[in-house]
Amino acid sequence: xxxxxxxxxxxxxxxxxxxxxxxxxxxxxxxxxxxxxxxxxxxxxxxxxxxxxxxxxxxxxxxxxxxxxxxxxxxxxxxxxxxxxxxxxxxxxxxxxxxxxxxxxxxxxxxxxxxxxxxxxxxxxxxxxxxxxxxxxxxxxxxxxxxxxxxxxxxxxxxxxxxxxxxxxxxxxxxxxxxxxxxxxxxxxxxxxxxxxxxxxxxxxxxxxxxxxx
Amino acid sequence: xxxxxxxxxxxxxxxxxxxxxxxxxxxxxxxxxxxxxxxxxxxxxxxxxxxxxxxxxxxxxxxxxxxxxxxxxxxxxxxxxxxxxxxxxxxxxxxxxxxxxxxxxxxxxxxxxxxxxxxxxxxxxxxxxxxxxxxxxxxxxxxxxxxxxxxxxxxxxxxxxxxxxxxxxxxxxxxxxxxxxxxxxxxxxxxxxxxxxxxxxxxxxxxxx
Numbered sequence: 001x002x003x004x005x006x007x008x009x010x011x012x013x014x015x016x017x018x019x020x021x022x023x024x025x026x027x028x029x030x031x032x033x034x035x036x037x038x039x040x041x042x043x044x045x046x047x048x049x050x051x052x053x054x055x056x057x058x059x060x061x062x063x064x065x066x067x068x069x070x071x072x073x074x075x076x077x078x079x080x081x082x083x084x085x086x087x088x089x090x091x092x093x094x095x096x097x098x099x100x101x102x103x104x105x106x107x108x109x110x111x112x113x114x115x116x117x118x119x120x121x122x123x124x125x126x127x128x129x130x131x132x133x134x135x136x137x138x139x140x141x142x143x144x145x146x147x148x149x150x151x152x153x154x155x156x157x158x159x160x161x162x163x164x165x166x167x168x169x170x171x172x173x174x175x176x177x178x179x180x181x182x183x184x185x186x187x188x189x190x191x192x193x194x195x196x197x198x199x200x201x202x203x204x205x206x207x208x209x210x211x212x213x214x
Numbered sequence: 215x216x217x218x219x220x221x222x223x224x225x226x227x228x229x230x231x232x233x234x235x236x237x238x239x240x241x242x243x244x245x246x247x248x249x250x251x252x253x254x255x256x257x258x259x260x261x262x263x264x265x266x267x268x269x270x271x272x273x274x275x276x277x278x279x280x281x282x283x284x285x286x287x288x289x290x291x292x293x294x295x296x297x298x299x300x301x302x303x304x305x306x307x308x309x310x311x312x313x314x315x316x317x318x319x320x321x322x323x324x325x326x327x328x329x330x331x332x333x334x335x336x337x338x339x340x341x342x343x344x345x346x347x348x349x350x351x352x353x354x355x356x357x358x359x360x361x362x363x364x365x366x367x368x369x370x371x372x373x374x375x376x377x378x379x380x381x382x383x384x385x386x387x388x389x390x391x392x393x394x395x396x397x398x399x400x401x402x403x404x405x406x407x408x409x410x411x412x413x414x415x416x417x418x419x420x421x422x423x
Contacts, residue, residue: 006305010313017317035314037269038285043311044265045289047258049304052296054254071243075251082255087262093216100216107256109220110227113413114249117231120410123403124235130400140389147393148400155401173394176351180358181391183331184384187359188366190327197320200312208312209305 007203014201054079082106147173225418228410335359358387 017035020028058072066072085091086103093099100108134145153159154170199205230245262271270286273279288307295304339352364377365384372381415421 002302006309009309013313014317021321071247074247078251086259113224120406123407144393147390148397151397177390178394183359184362
């Protein structure tokens, strides 16, 4: 009941969905329709787990007055502020229909700027990491550095200024040797996904049950 | 007016994030925690508006489709995860989602990540109108994919003319691919940085028209 039935559900559901792909019959279409209609709804409820866990962690920090507990209050406040203005009170800022809603205001002027600034922050760190990694100590490190430099120079005006061949060579590296290496990695990832799928469907991999298969 | 407030807010948060370049500080932490809360809050609203409301809430509570009650109950079983004595019940919705997703993903992964990739590798080396670098490129794609695969094949020792030479060529191809990917990623990050700096100088400070 606690372990066998969930494992059976996974096996039956998995095999059923595999079969429906290969047999284009009305019944298999109906099974697929069932999946697309209802499984996202069930999966949507998983959000409760995420939100609940985050709330619980930060609530305990606030209650215990742990170090930097004030920031936890901030997380909880904004976590619930968005659904309040996005679902319960989807009102515009000044009450006019053409004005943006508070939800969209927060999304556009707070979430997007912070996220893009955070990602752009990596430009600084990736540059310093490159400085350390690209010290051409071996022939392979030199090739790695050259490929990176040519691709980078090929995308900026100075590369075009230095020689018309720079952008063309950068593009050629991206389209050919890069594609060869990436494709091999992608094939490996694909085989890995297939093996994991089968292991989960046939109950070999049981970590998803929780308690590491015990 | 709201746009002006928004621009000032965005400028404040942009500078708050960049303050990390000096060192970790309370202003950065403030922005960091705000974005954690707001991002998950946004995801909650997105999931509700695009999944739960049109597929469950409206059909069940407005149109009275009572057949959706078992689906709702199954979804609600996720909550049992928080109660130790009945937490095993949360395995049921996970099993339904997981099982069907695994079964659905198997043939699709086989098609898109294995067969289509293999098919795209076996290409004509020469076609009319091909320049020498196109021919060289096609050869490199075929040889590169095969040799990089040999490099990742650990069931045989990388010795001998096939596995030994193959894996040696493979590692060179992988190095070029990693270098190119690195360069491409750096340019992506730099373009984001340019976007933020442009925002600060144009929209906020009006130094650039």
